[in-house]
Amino acid sequence: MAEHSVIAAVDLGSNSFRLQVARVIGEQIYPLDALKETVRLAAGLTEDKYLDEAAQARALACLRRFNERLRGLPPEAVRAVGTNTFRVAKNARSFLLKAESALGFPIEVVAGREEARLIYLGVSHSLPASPLRRLVVDIGGGSTECILGRGYEPEQMESLYMGCVSFSRRFFADGHISKSAMQAAEMAARVEVQSIAAEFAAGHWDEAVGSSGTARALADICAENGLSDGAVTAEALDQVRAMLIRAGEVRKLKIKGLAADRAPVIAGGFAIMAAVFRELGVRRMEVASGALREGILYDLIGRFHHHDQREA
Numbered sequence: 001m002a003e004h005s006v007i008a009a010v011d012l013g014s015n016s017f018r019l020q021v022a023r024v025i026g027e028q029i030y031p032l033d034a035l036k037e038t039v040r041l042a043a044g045l046t047e048d049k050y051l052d053e054a055a056q057a058r059a060l061a062c063l064r065r066f067n068e069r070l071r072g073l074p075p076e077a078v079r080a081v082g083t084n085t086f087r088v089a090k091n092a093r094s095f096l097l098k099a100e101s102a103l104g105f106p107i108e109v110v111a112g113r114e115e116a117r118l119i120y121l122g123v124s125h126s127l128p129a130s131p132l133r134r135l136v137v138d139i140g141g142g143s144t145e146c147i148l149g150r151g152y153e154p155e156q157m158e159s160l161y162m163g164c165v166s167f168s169r170r171f172f173a174d175g176h177i178s179k180s181a182m183q184a185a186e187m188a189a190r191v192e193v194q195s196i197a198a199e200f201a202a203g204h205w206d207e208a209v210g211s212s213g214t215a216r217a218l219a220d221i222c223a224e225n226g227l228s229d230g231a232v233t234a235e236a237l238d239q240v241r242a243m244l245i246r247a248g249e250v251r252k253l254k255i256k257g258l259a260a261d262r263a264p265v266i267a268g269g270f271a272i273m274a275a276v277f278r279e280l281g282v283r284r285m286e287v288a289s290g291a292l293r294e295g296i297l298y299d300l301i302g303r304f305h306h307h308d309q310r311e312a
Contacts, residue, residue: 004024004073004074004076004077005023005024005025006021006022006023006024006032006073006077007021007022007024007029007073007077007078007297007300007301008020008021008022008069008070008073008077008078008079008297009022009078009079009080009081009292009293009294009296009297009300010066010070010078010079010080010081010103010105010107010293010296011081011083011291011292011293011296012041012059012080012081012082012083012086012099012107013041013083013140013141013292014040014041014042014083014084014085014140014141014142014143014163014165014166015038015039015040015041015042015140015141015142015163015164015165015213015265016036016037016038016039016040016141016213017036017037017039017041017059017062017063017066018034018035018036018293019034019035019036019066019069019070019293020034020293020294020296020297021033021034021069021070022297024301027301029125029294029297029298029301033069035065035066035069037062037065038261039055039058039059039062040055040058040141040165040264040265041055041058041059041085041141042084042085042141042142042163042165042166042169043055043165043169044056044058045085045088045089045166048090049088049089049090050089050090050091051085051089051091051092051095056095056098059095059099060098060099060102063099063102063103064102064103066103067102067103067104070103070104070105071104075105075106077300078105079108079296079299079300080103080105080106080107080108081107081108081109081110081115081118081292081296082096082099082107082108082109082110083109083110083115083140083141083142083143083292084112084115084140084141084142084143084159084161084163085141085142086107086109087109087111087112088142088161092109096109111159112143112145112158112159113157113158113159115143115145115159115292116138116145116146116147116154116157116158116159117147117154117157117295118292118295118296118299119136119138119145119147119211119212119291119292119295120136120147120149120154120157120295121152121154121294121295121298121299122211122288122290122291122292122293122294122295122296122297122298123136123138123209123211123288123290123291123294123295124149124151124152124290125152125290125294125295125298126288126289126290126294127209127288127290129151130151130207131150131151132150132205132206132207133148133149133150133155133204133205133206133207134148134149134150134205134206134207134208134209135147135148135200135204135205135207135208135209135280135282136148136149136209136210136211136288137208137209137210137211137215137273137276137285138210138211138212138215138291138292139163139164139210139212139213139214139215139269139272139273139276140163140164140212140213141163141164141165141166141265142161142163142165142166143159143160143161143162143163144159144160144162144163144192144272144276145157145158145159145160146158146159146160146196146200146276148199148200148204148205156199156200158196158199158200160192160193160195160196161192162188162189162192162272163268163269163272164213164214164265164266164268164269164272165265165268166268167185167188167189167267167268167269167271167272168264168265168266168267168268168269169268170185170188170268171184171185171188171267171268171271172185172250172267172268175249175250175251176248176249176250177244177245177247177248177249177250177253177267178245178248179245181267182241182244182245182267182270182271185267185268185271186271186274186275186278188271189271189272189274189275189276190275190278190279192275193275193276193278193279193280194279197279197280200280201279201280201281202280202281202282203281207286208280208282208284208285208286209285209286209287209288210232210273210285210286210287210288211287211288211290211291212291212292213262213269214265214266214269214270214272214273215232215273215285215287216287217257217258217259217262217266217269218232218237218240218269218270218273219231219232219287220257220258220259221240221243221255221256221257221258222236222240222257223257224256224257225239225243225255225256225257227239227240230287231284231285231286231287232273232284232285232287233283233284233285234277234282234283234284237270237273237274237277240255240270241270241274243255244266244267244270250263250264250267253266
């Protein structure tokens, strides 16, 4: 595959769509610009798993805007990845055709473990080199990826069918955040996490790292409210839970550090994070700047240099 000086990653998540354009020098990536839109694709899934027209319209409008920025780049310099909602929607195939037309590039719907591999690649390149074995947790809009790895190499990967959008719709659909709803959400999330606890619990890793929106939002809340030094901690989560329940409703969430576009899905994301801490024995979690889109970029570089990680 020919090398390109400018490459781009398109991350079509269940909550947000993101575009990252970067310059490549050697085997290093230097970000040029980025676009993000909160599409909430997973919120458009009906009970029988069909993607409704409103969500499709939001997504296609966003992809047309991305197309304007990507125009002129060769197809092999762009990788677009669809995640959980693309995997589960029964009308995903027909929607995919429209989405590819709007974006102007092919869209690859990846399996959960491939998504996990790309997330780990992005996270590991954003952290200092370390001999420690890391647990990486990425709570997306429709799925949660858990990865164990060392250095740049993921060793174990799992994808759980729960995310901040799907859980917020399931347990806090009316916008109310009650103690009973939170308990139900956390219990449901704990049941999911228990399925991987034997291999992913404390004792199997040295350091826990969070990536993507929920982890960053919780870290910002912890820092802005003086609950931690910027990491997410078990003690801080207890206080954040109390803040959410005290507010009682999504529209009344006035928590320092919580961005307006994250508020509608923070309760579902929190429940999943609390379950991860409880079931995997996490006491402290650092937050990485890299995630799926950075992993896509580094994966593209690997193909240019003839070490395609998909083959490995």
